Structures are given as C-alpha cells and as structure tokens.
Amino acid sequence: MNEHKIDEPEINEHKTAVTVLGLGQMGAALAGAFLDAGLPTTVWNRTPAKADPLVARGAVRAASVVEAVAASDLVVVCVLDYPAVRALLAPVADALRGRTLVNLTSGSPEQAREEAAWAAEHGAAYLDGGIMTTPPGVGDPGNMVLYSGDPAVFAEHRETLAVLGDPVGLGADPGLASLYDAGLLGLMWSVFGGWLHATALAGADGVAAKDFTEVATRWLRTVAWFMSTYADQIDAGAYPGDDATIDVQAAAIGHLLHAGEARGIDGRLPRLHLELMREAVEAGHGGDSYARIIEAFRPTPR
Missing domain, CATH: 3.40.50.720 (NAD(P)-binding Rossmann-like Domain)
Structure with missing residues (x-):
C-alpha cells in the first residue's frame, strides 16, 4: 500500500x-x-x-x-x-x-x-x-x-x-492537414447531397428516412470499395472500364432522373452528374470507368 x-x-x-x-x-x-x-x-x-x-x-x-x-x-x-x-x-x-x-x-x-x-x-x-x-x-x-x-x-x-x-x-x-480537411468536407457535402436527394425520392413513395438510410449506409461500404479500386486507376492514369463503363452509368442515371421527375423531385444534382458523364462520352471516353470523370475537375493544361 x-x-x-x-x-x-x-x-x-x-x-x-x-x-x-x-x-x-x-x-x-x-x-x-x-x-x-x-x-x-x-x-x-x-x-x-x-x-x-x-x-x-x-x-x-x-x-x-x-x-x-x-x-x-x-x-x-x-x-x-x-x-x-x-x-x-x-x-x-x-x-x-x-x-x-x-x-x-x-x-x-x-x-x-x-x-x-x-x-x-x-x-x-x-x-x-x-x-x-x-x-x-x-x-x-x-x-x-x-x-x-x-x-x-x-x-x-x-x-x-x-x-x-x-x-x-x-x-x-504542414499544408496537408488543411488540404485533406477541405477535400474531405467536399466529399461529405457531396455524400449528404446524394443521400438527401435519394431520401427525398424514396420518401415520395412513403419510405421513412430511417428505413432508407439503413440500406444506404450498407451500400456506402460497397461504394468505398469502388473508390479504392478507382484510386489505383487514378494514380496509374488509366481507366479500364472492366466493372461498369461511363456509357452504362449514363444510361443508369436516366432511370434516376425519370423516377425523380415522376415524383416532382428536384433533379439538379443528378443532372450535374449526367452532364459530366456526357462530356466524357463526347470526348471519346464512354468505354472508360467512372474514375475518368476526375479529368473534368483537374486544371486545364496550359
């Protein structure tokens, strides 16, 4: 003691x-x-x-x-x-x-x-x-x-x-923490925006936000897997469309827009995604993976 x-x-x-x-x-x-x-x-x-x-x-x-x-x-x-x-x-x-x-x-x-x-x-x-x-x-x-x-x-x-x-x-x-912070907040707002749009869509048919979100959070684990796969493609500068091409993604987003329009849901967010996809397709990259869209955000080479 x-x-x-x-x-x-x-x-x-x-x-x-x-x-x-x-x-x-x-x-x-x-x-x-x-x-x-x-x-x-x-x-x-x-x-x-x-x-x-x-x-x-x-x-x-x-x-x-x-x-x-x-x-x-x-x-x-x-x-x-x-x-x-x-x-x-x-x-x-x-x-x-x-x-x-x-x-x-x-x-x-x-x-x-x-x-x-x-x-x-x-x-x-x-x-x-x-x-x-x-x-x-x-x-x-x-x-x-x-x-x-x-x-x-x-x-x-x-x-x-x-x-x-x-x-x-x-x-x-010393600038990396602030850089990551800004990027991660942008990711958060994009996820929030997509989730709120999707929850409004499901809610238009009477689905409770809690019920939809239970499935949505499970889906995000799969989305995280896609992100890890695409990160390797971005670092390599090559975007093989061996999982789902931009052409396929553009067609799929049409279903989202149709469902939203039928329910009076604001479609500005998915239309932005479709615009980015169409730009890639028009540039001849429709057969690439969705990771190719990163080029739309990068500075234009001088």
Whole structure:
C-alpha cells in the first residue's frame, strides 16, 4: 500500500502539461478532452468567463496569453481563423521558443505553410491539424484528427494528442492537414447531397428516412470499395472500364432522373452528374470507368 502511494505522484509528474488557447465550442471541447484524460491543462480565452466551466473541472485559468504559453511545452490553439492565430501569438512570439505549437484552427494549406514558417522563425516546433468531427465528437477514438508537419514532432506528441481522437499523421508538409480537411468536407457535402436527394425520392413513395438510410449506409461500404479500386486507376492514369463503363452509368442515371421527375423531385444534382458523364462520352471516353470523370475537375493544361 505504501509503495502505491509513492508511485502515484511519480506517474502524475510524467503527464504532459497542455495549454489550450481559444475556448469557443471546439476549443472548450479540446480542453475538456485533455482534462478527462487527467492532463494538467491551462486555458485562456479573450472572454475569461468562458473558462469558468473548465476551471470548475480542474483547468488552470491563465491571466494572459504569455502566461498560458509559459505554462506548457505543448500549446494548442483553436480560434476563428489564421489571422486571429497570428494576432494572438505575434506579441508573445519569444515565449514560444522551444515549445510545440499545434494549430487546430481551420484554414487553407497556404496559410498553414506560412504559419509553420513563422513558428520556425521563432524557434517553435509546429503541427497543423484538421478536426474531422464536431465538438461533441472530440475525445472519441473513432473520430480522426489530422496532423501535418515534422513527423518526429508528431511522434513525440502522438500519445497526448490521441486523447482528442485518432491522430492521423499525413507527413512533413504542414499544408496537408488543411488540404485533406477541405477535400474531405467536399466529399461529405457531396455524400449528404446524394443521400438527401435519394431520401427525398424514396420518401415520395412513403419510405421513412430511417428505413432508407439503413440500406444506404450498407451500400456506402460497397461504394468505398469502388473508390479504392478507382484510386489505383487514378494514380496509374488509366481507366479500364472492366466493372461498369461511363456509357452504362449514363444510361443508369436516366432511370434516376425519370423516377425523380415522376415524383416532382428536384433533379439538379443528378443532372450535374449526367452532364459530366456526357462530356466524357463526347470526348471519346464512354468505354472508360467512372474514375475518368476526375479529368473534368483537374486544371486545364496550359
């Protein structure tokens, strides 16, 4: 029993101290996850009262940004945008030297690269991140948090960052997390749009959204298999139509449009898909796989 009492403080001493700057809904969720994991957590927000619930749970309220930064070797910032990050940190840049800055603010790949360069100029290690969930999902290991930047820095802090969600390292380019974030959000909206259109179509015949969605989510597992197959084709730059050609897909989408028109369902989304398919067919690629459509999204060669 005495041995246990001696060992416990030693374990606590090795827990990584973390500072969280910005306590909006997402920032508060991040700080809460660190607290739930038992990590010493310092918080700061421009409006001090927003820290009250976290302080009640054991967080330390910093009176200033410089005090917050000085409290921990790992500093996590999550505010409105990158200009807000710079405005917050520029006055205390000297205090960042020797620390690791993890920027979980949403922005562009270009902004992330600029912020990484700025951090390096001031002697701070830097990771950029993309949180692939909403605040209630923070802390769930089933949700991803994307990180890009020095792989050694990511490896050093991976265990601590894992309390926020499954940490996925994307490589040394600090802009990759923002790039993936933007692309994945675009994928999400496209999936939502297709699902909402399909649910409206089925609902016109009295099918409950929950019943349709149960089948739809199972179908998405097959769609994911198609995506993996097509990814290899895209990387190879060859699009063999050995599963289903664009000609076949164009004919199939006609059935969707007909069913929608008969039920008064808005057909703008499927018509867009048909337009892309027709362009490929007219260019002589009707016998290729659907992966060929990626060429419609790529920049036109100069």
